[in-house]
Amino acid sequence: MASPSSEHVTLIKHPVIDRDLTILRDVNTKTEGFRAATRRIGVILAYHALKELPLKTFPVSTPLRETTGYDINQDVIVVPILRAGLGLSDALLQFIPDAKVGHLGMYRDEQTQQPVEYYSNIPDGVEDALVLVVDPMLATGGSAHDALCYLKEEGAQHLRFVSLISAPEGLQKLAGEHPDIPVITAAIDEKLNDDAYIVPGLGDAGDRYFGTT
Numbered sequence: 391m392a393s394p395s396s397e398h399v400t401l402i403k404h405p406v407i408d409r410d411l412t413i414l415r416d417v418n419t420k421t422e423g424f425r426a427a428t429r430r431i432g433v434i435l436a437y438h439a440l441k442e443l444p445l446k447t448f449p450v451s452t453p454l455r456e457t458t459g460y461d462i463n464q465d466v467i468v469v470p471i472l473r474a475g476l477g478l479s480d481a482l483l484q485f486i487p488d489a490k491v492g493h494l495g496m497y498r499d500e501q502t503q504q505p506v507e508y509y510s511n512i513p514d515g516v517e518d519a520l521v522l523v524v525d526p527m528l529a530t531g532g533s534a535h536d537a538l539c540y541l542k543e544e545g546a547q548h549l550r551f552v553s554l555i556s557a558p559e560g561l562q563k564l565a566g567e568h569p570d571i572p573v574i575t576a577a578i579d580e581k582l583n584d585d586a587y588i589v590p591g592l593g594d595a596g597d598r599y600f601g602t603t
């Protein structure tokens with residue numbers, strides 16, 4: 391099996407991430423705190439995920455003289471994997487307020503641990519846009535793999551996958567199946583347990599973010 395290479399996976403290190411991941415992992419953290427910590431880490435991940443956006447220049451006048459202005463020269467499409475991915479999409483929209491948002495609805499069947507797709511709505515323009523697929527948990531990698539295959543079939547050519555916590559198993563799957571797609575993550579945890587939950591992880595991200603059980 392392919393192993394995640396350093397150019398394929400970017401592990402973002404930051405003291406705020408360490409503090410906020412602890413809040414997310416803590417079983418006693420309530421919904422409000424969980425959402426706030428997700429948003430804060432999301433902003434740091436978004437900053438990194440958008441780092442290589444191309445720029446175009448144009449003249450801009452300050453009160454003193456004309457100088458070079460910059461604008462982003464590529465459309466951005468954010469694709470949260472429902473439900474839990476919704477918690478990360480707003481962070482990206484703070485930086486790119488006019489980004490289009492596509493949705494892919496998937497849940498993991500508890501018995502088979504395989505993703506089941508129940509919804510998709512992808513905007514036009516995926517071929518040329520930077521397409522950022524966001525989901526807090528990369529566990530077996532099955533959901534991410536299906537989402538990336540779907541978007542490639544739709545014509546997406548500039549894909550990134552953004553997660554809060556990744557399991558080595560999920561990273562290996564993406565490295566093997568999608569070596570062309572950079573992964574940006576805030577943590578690489580130890581392993582999956584027998585139910586394919588990330589250990590130590592944070593539990594079920596969707597349930598904790600939305601207050602369901």
Ligand SMILES: O=P(O)(O)OC[C@H]1O[C@H](OP(=O)(O)OP(=O)(O)O)[C@H](O)[C@@H]1O
Nearest residue numbers: 472473474497498529530531532533596
């Ligand atoms: O890498 P995998 O093994 O596929 O697991 C990861 C998936 O599991 C979680 O979603 P879940 O099925 O719990 O759906 P939800 O977001 O609606 O809670 C998570 O948000 C990922 O989408």
Ligand SMILES: O=c1cc[nH]c(=O)[nH]1
Nearest residue numbers: 529587588593594595
């Ligand atoms: O640990 C895990 C694995 C899959 N989905 C989650 O929400 N958490």
Ligand SMILES: [Mg+2]
Nearest residue numbers: 594595596597
């Ligand atoms: Mg869930």
